[in-house]
Amino acid sequence: MSATERFHEVANDSLVRISEHLWPGAKLALVVYEPGKPKLDIVLKDQGIDLNEVLSTLRRAGLSIDGDNAYKRDLLDSVVGSLALGAQNSNAPPAGHWGQRLWDIGREERAQTVGLLKALMKLTGVAGECEQIASNYSGTIDGVSEHGGDDHEDPSCAIFHRLYYAMFDARAAIAKATQ
Structure with a gap:
């Protein structure tokens, strides 16, 4: 008999003896x-034995989700993968699967992001046209900035100033989202 087989026999016999002293309904694992x-x-x-109950028992005894182990890494990889595949609308999980x-x-x-991106692109187009119209009445952006920028006394200059700088952020966001 190998050492491993002897260990299993001794451990099994010990577990049987221990389980005889447990209260009714209690389970034992080694x-x-x-x-x-x-x-x-x-x-x-x-x-x-329900291994989920064993895990719950270990959690009550101090097992934390903060530690590093392969199970948690695999689980979190599955969560991230499910979110990413959903965003790509590909490889849906089977019916009833927890990842659904x-x-x-x-x-x-993803659908909300696409909707917001379309709205931002449309708004950016309109704002760009308004920026162009306002710039026709305002002179250069440097001149508007020197004379008050957003607080310029001429409303078309103030509008031009606000649109000019807002368009940088909007165009950058669109470029990033459409790469």
């Missing part, structure tokens, strides 16, 4: 691991 060597992991558990909600959120956020 985990043996060596950090960084997942191939050596051993999990012995009662029949019918996240996929839907990604798709809805």
